[in-house]
Amino acid sequence: MYLKKLILCLAALFLAPLSFSAWDDINMTPGANAIAQEIFGLHMTIFWICVAIGTLVLGFMVFLIIKYRKKEGVAPADFDDNPKLELTWTILFAVILVGMAIPATTTMIKAYDDEEGDINILITGHQWKWQYEYMEDEVSFFSNLLTSLDARNNIAPKTETYLLEVDEPLVIPVNKRVRFLITANDVIHSWWVPDFAVKQDAIPGFINTAWTYIDEPGVYRGQCTELCGVYHGYMPIVVKAVSDSEYKDFIQEKRDLKIQQALLTEKLWETDELVSIGEEVYLKNCVACHQVNGAGIPPVFPALAGSEIVMNDKRRQVEILMEGVQGAAMQSYAEQLSEVEIAAVITYTRQAWGNDAMGDGEIVAPKEILDYKNNKL
Amino acid sequence: MSAVIEGHHDDHHHGPAKGITRWLFTTNHKDIGSLYLWFSFIMLFIGGAMAMVIRAELFEPGSQIVSPEFYNQMVTNHGLIMVFGVIMPAFVGFANWLVPMQIGAPDMALPRLNNLSFWILPAAFGVLISTFFMEGGAPNFGWTFYAPLSTEYAPPTVTYFIFAVHIMGASSIMGSINVITTILNMRAPGMTLMKMPLFVWTWLITAYLLIAVMPVLAGAVTMMLMDIHFGTSFFKAGGGGDPVLFQHVFWFFGHPEVYIMILPAFGIVSHIIETFSRKPIFGYDSMVYAIASIALLSFVVWAHHMFTVGMPIAGELFFMYSTMLIAIPTGVKVFNWLSTMFKGSLTFETPMLFAIAFVALFTIGGLSGIMLAIAPADFQYHDTYFVVAHFHYVLVPGALFSIIAGAYYWLPKWTGYMYDEFLGKTHFWLSFISVNLTFFPMHFVGLAGMPRRIPDYAMQFADYNMIVSVGAFLFGLSQLLFLYVVLKAIFYGKKATGQVWEGAQGLEWTLDSPPAYHTFETPPNLEAGEAKG
Numbered sequence: 001m002y003l004k005k006l007i008l009c010l011a012a013l014f015l016a017p018l019s020f021s022a023w024d025d026i027n028m029t030p031g032a033n034a035i036a037q038e039i040f041g042l043h044m045t046i047f048w049i050c051v052a053i054g055t056l057v058l059g060f061m062v063f064l065i066i067k068y069r070k071k072e073g074v075a076p077a078d079f080d081d082n083p084k085l086e087l088t089w090t091i092l093f094a095v096i097l098v099g100m101a102i103p104a105t106t107t108m109i110k111a112y113d114d115e116e117g118d119i120n121i122l123i124t125g126h127q128w129k130w131q132y133e134y135m136e137d138e139v140s141f142f143s144n145l146l147t148s149l150d151a152r153n154n155i156a157p158k159t160e161t162y163l164l165e166v167d168e169p170l171v172i173p174v175n176k177r178v179r180f181l182i183t184a185n186d187v188i189h190s191w192w193v194p195d196f197a198v199k200q201d202a203i204p205g206f207i208n209t210a211w212t213y214i215d216e217p218g219v220y221r222g223q224c225t226e227l228c229g230v231y232h233g234y235m236p237i238v239v240k241a242v243s244d245s246e247y248k249d250f251i252q253e254k255r256d257l258k259i260q261q262a263l264l265t266e267k268l269w270e271t272d273e274l275v276s277i278g279e280e281v282y283l284k285n286c287v288a289c290h291q292v293n294g295a296g297i298p299p300v301f302p303a304l305a306g307s308e309i310v311m312n313d314k315r316r317q318v319e320i321l322m323e324g325v326q327g328a329a330m331q332s333y334a335e336q337l338s339e340v341e342i343a344a345v346i347t348y349t350r351q352a353w354g355n356d357a358m359g360d361g362e363i364v365a366p367k368e369i370l371d372y373k374n375n376k377l
Numbered sequence: 378m379s380a381v382i383e384g385h386h387d388d389h390h391h392g393p394a395k396g397i398t399r400w401l402f403t404t405n406h407k408d409i410g411s412l413y414l415w416f417s418f419i420m421l422f423i424g425g426a427m428a429m430v431i432r433a434e435l436f437e438p439g440s441q442i443v444s445p446e447f448y449n450q451m452v453t454n455h456g457l458i459m460v461f462g463v464i465m466p467a468f469v470g471f472a473n474w475l476v477p478m479q480i481g482a483p484d485m486a487l488p489r490l491n492n493l494s495f496w497i498l499p500a501a502f503g504v505l506i507s508t509f510f511m512e513g514g515a516p517n518f519g520w521t522f523y524a525p526l527s528t529e530y531a532p533p534t535v536t537y538f539i540f541a542v543h544i545m546g547a548s549s550i551m552g553s554i555n556v557i558t559t560i561l562n563m564r565a566p567g568m569t570l571m572k573m574p575l576f577v578w579t580w581l582i583t584a585y586l587l588i589a590v591m592p593v594l595a596g597a598v599t600m601m602l603m604d605i606h607f608g609t610s611f612f613k614a615g616g617g618g619d620p621v622l623f624q625h626v627f628w629f630f631g632h633p634e635v636y637i638m639i640l641p642a643f644g645i646v647s648h649i650i651e652t653f654s655r656k657p658i659f660g661y662d663s664m665v666y667a668i669a670s671i672a673l674l675s676f677v678v679w680a681h682h683m684f685t686v687g688m689p690i691a692g693e694l695f696f697m698y699s700t701m702l703i704a705i706p707t708g709v710k711v712f713n714w715l716s717t718m719f720k721g722s723l724t725f726e727t728p729m730l731f732a733i734a735f736v737a738l739f740t741i742g743g744l745s746g747i748m749l750a751i752a753p754a755d756f757q758y759h760d761t762y763f764v765v766a767h768f769h770y771v772l773v774p775g776a777l778f779s780i781i782a783g784a785y786y787w788l789p790k791w792t793g794y795m796y797d798e799f800l801g802k803t804h805f806w807l808s809f810i811s812v813n814l815t816f817f818p819m820h821f822v823g824l825a826g827m828p829r830r831i832p833d834y835a836m837q838f839a840d841y842n843m844i845v846s847v848g849a850f851l852f853g854l855s856q857l858l859f860l861y862v863v864l865k866a867i868f869y870g871k872k873a874t875g876q877v878w879e880g881a882q883g884l885e886w887t888l889d890s891p892p893a894y895h896t897f898e899t900p901p902n903l904e905a906g907e908a909k910g
Contacts, residue, residue, distance in 0.1 A: 025821070025825050025837055025840075025841075026821035026822075026824065026825060026841075027821075027824050027825065028757050028824045028825075028826075029825075029826065039753050039754055039756065039757060042751065042753060042754055043748070043751075043754045043757065046747065046748050046751055046754065047748065050744040050745070050747060050748060053744060054740060054741060054744050057711065057715070057737075057740050058737055058740070060715060061715060061718075061733070061736065061737060064715060064718045064719060064723070065718075065723065065725075065733070068654075068718060068719070068720060068721050068722065068723050069722075069723050069724070069725075070655070070722040070723055070724045071722070074722065075722065076654065076655040076656045076720065076721045076722035077656060077719075077720035077721070078656065078657065079659075079720075080656075080657040080658065080659055080660070080661065081659060081660045081661070081662070081663070082659075082660075082716075085716075086660055086663050086709070086712075086713075089708070089709070089712050090705060090708075090709060093704060093705045093708045093709075094705060097701045097702070097704060097705070097747075100701065100747070100751065101697070101698060101701060104697060104751045104752065104753060104754070105694060105697075107753040108690065108693060108694060108697070108752050108753045109690065111753050111756070112690045112693070127530075151439070152439060152440055152833060153439065153440050154439040154440065158438060158439065158836060159836075160836060161835075162438060162835055162836050163438075163833060163834065163835050164835050186525070186529075186530065187523075187525050187526040187529075187530050188523055188525070188526065188620060190685060190760065192828070194757060194826045197753075197756055197757055198756070199685050199756045199757065199759055199760075200685060200687065201685050201686045201687065203614075203620050203621060203686065203687070204525065204614035204615070204620060205614025205615075205618075205619070205620065206614075206620075206621065206687060208686075208687035209687075222826075223826075223828050223831075224828070225759070225760040225761065225828040225829075226523070226760060227449070227518065227519045227523070227526065227830045228526065229449075229517075229526060229530060230445050230446045230449065230517075231445060232445075232449075232830060232831060233445065233828075233830075233831030233832050233833050233834070234445075234833075297444075297446065299512050299513055300446070300513060300514075300532065329530070
């Protein structure tokens with residue numbers, strides 16, 4: 001009696017979520033392009049073969065358990081082999097496997113194709129953000145997690161795209177062959193968009209390729225899938241597929257932005273202006289390691305509040321932001337942020353948390369960053 | 378028992394020493410076997426506690442109880458401890474207890490080496506666990522420690538980690554030399570290789586695998602050490618090195634390692650199924666050939682862990698085909714176990730329950746393994762919870778269940794006392810239900826796109842993660858019951874007979890329960906009879 005009830009309860013526990021969760025929540029995505037759909041089909045074929053084999057084996061086992069329980073007066077058989085039978089099932093396994101290998105090989109060959117695309121995008125993994133560079137258009141930008149710390153710490157509500165949203169998605173046109181060239185700047189990452197069936201490791205020193213061809217405009221989301229350090233779980237991928245004209249507008253906008261930023265660098269800046277821009281930049285790019293209160297997580301991520309460099313050594317601070325720190329998680333921001341943003345964030349850290357009172361409180365003008373760049377070049 | 382008492386009268390120095398020195402200086406295979414098994418049991422609870430932290434953190438979306446940094450340390454050390462501290466030492470413990478008793482030998486061939494190979498193991502794990510209390514925290518780069526995350530970007534404690542891995546490797550190599558020497562030289566007269574009990578066969582092959590691959594692991598961590606401290610660039614792209622090389626070297630060790638953790642399980646389960654089916658094992662010869670084929674194939678499949686690193690297509694196809702081949706010998710084994718049960722006279726004591734669950738759930742893990750072998754589909758499965766589900770199915774209801782089954786099966790032999798059958802069965806049902814509750818839904822979230830090793834996840838994975846966590850807590854609690862059952866048997870159990878189980882075959886069952894401190898000082902003569910286990 002109890003056993004029956006127990007089994008019923010368990011069955012309910014397993015099956016209940018199935019009844020009200022969509023098939024998508026428990027299975028692979030069918031995919032948004034031809035090759036992803038083919039891989040999905042292959043997955044389902046192999047899956048059903050495995051389910052069939054599993055059902056037969058487990059079913060036979062249940063039969064054995066019921067049928068051959070020890071009974072009074074029934075002696076066990078004593079055979080211990082049957083070479084013909086054993087040979088038969090060995091061959092049977094081989095035949096099933098060949099049946100699986102044939103479609104797998106055809107799909108594999110189709111998926112593996114590194115011809116040049118209509119559009120070629122260099123994807124670089126950084127700890128913990130993606131950089132996208134449109135090679136033909138000389139446009140480049142970084143894509144950061146948008147989800148707020150408050151949402152992650154359960155203070156603010158979580159949206160439907162929790163942890164799967166970025167500030168600047170990768171934009172690609174539909175009906176074009178898009179080739180991705182994938183590499184990394186620090187450790188190994190992996191660029192995965194399930195709807196494209198693209199998962200390629202981003203490895204420092206290597207350039208891997210992958211490609212996609214999208215018919216329908218839409219937003220496709222994915223995540224980094226290779227453990228890449230503390231914030232591995234916080235570097236999502238968002239790809240927006242748009243019409244060709246929208247794509248051209250997007251590229252133009254990016255180019256205009258570049259020119260504007262160059263002009264802004266020349267402007268004379270007030271401290272307050274820099275500090276307020278700097279705070280925004282800081283919250284977006286720096287808090288993950290150095291924390292909102294500038295205390296960091298020593299010893300891995302040093303504190304900025306009360307730091308000797310941040311208070312009194314402007315030169316060195318600029319150098320750290322521009323070059324990164326060898327052998328530490330601190331990377332170069334020279335390409336990730338504009339001159340204005342770098343100047344602003346340095347100014348902000350020199351003013352915040354009482355650093356201005358304890359240190360020299362000097363500001364850094366965008367022009368100085370530009371000079372640093374030019375001297376170096 | 379009377380034999381033991383008489384023995385004491387005759388010969389005083391043959392009994393165990395008194396107090397702590399008995400365990401520190403012991404060269405007795407039974408004592409060392411017990412040490413290995415208790416060590417593994419303790420590590421199970423430490424590694425298990427880490428799993429509980431992981432599941433508590435993943436109970437709901439959002440940050441729960443630990444920081445992402447500590448989460449990574451938990452994931453890494455959970456893996457390392459379960460692989461090197463639980464499964465492997467447990468099997469070495471079984472080998473120490475059983476190999477001499479099953480082949481009719483008085484002890485292991487190299488008793489002092491045996492003592493050393495055990496006692497450096499707690500030292501290795503002491504070093505590893507001490508990193509939690511050091512500046513920078515414990516290793517946080519996953520148990521697969523891919524460079525350059527584990528070299529240029531590792532916490533400073535990585536050097537302790539490397540040292541610990543070296544010691545573990547040395548322990549395994551010494552243990553393997555001992556097992557091979559014992560099996561090849563000390564079998565009772567008449568026990569030819571093809572008459573050895575299957576557990577002995579699986580360990581002979583496992584020991585060869587260990588000797589082949591542990592030095593490769595040592596090489597990998599030595600190259601890491603050089604990169605970190607001596608300015609070499611084996612894995613440093615900036616210095617002309619190759620981060621992918623690390624993965625090739627690691628998995629050349631890592632894949633045979635996977636079979637090191639399952640082959641002895643095959644041996645244990647074979648013995649249990651034949652005993653409780655009251656029928657000899659079906660297809661003994663094909664069992665041996667299957668184990669040997671699995672072992673050989675394990676050397677040519679390593680890059681199926683690396684389908685997404687950008688190998689040329691020929692490589693992808695080769696490793697896909699070779700991996701699929703493993704399904705053949707594995708399938709043969711499963712069918713042989715079922716055929717052993719066919720027309721048997723089955724009873725379902727706790728060891729048999731765990732053994733049957735092993736066959737059933739290992740089959741599920743094997744089938745998801747075939748799915749993972751399909752390279753193009755693996756682009757979608759790789760590094761998701763589907764993989765986590767797969768390898769936990771072969772390692773928990775696989776390897777761990779076989780260890781638990783073996784412990785129930787031989788506990789009366791080892792201790793001389795029966796365990797409480799009702800509690801044993803309760804332990805089985807709790808474990809069986811909760812293990813599936815834990816690992817089955819992982820297939821779903823994995824296919825739906827949840828990457829592994831993340832401390833927080835998107836909203837669509839929330840329901841199943843909560844179920845998984847509940848299952849995991851229940852599974853963790855169930856193992857406390859296991860500890861209670863073992864202790865209760867040792868302190869309050871009923872006396873066991875020498876035969877223990879009605880259908881048990883093999884030399885160990887001809888001994889008393891518990892066996893005398895030294896057994897088979899004169900080898901049994903098997904020239905006439907069958908010794909197959």
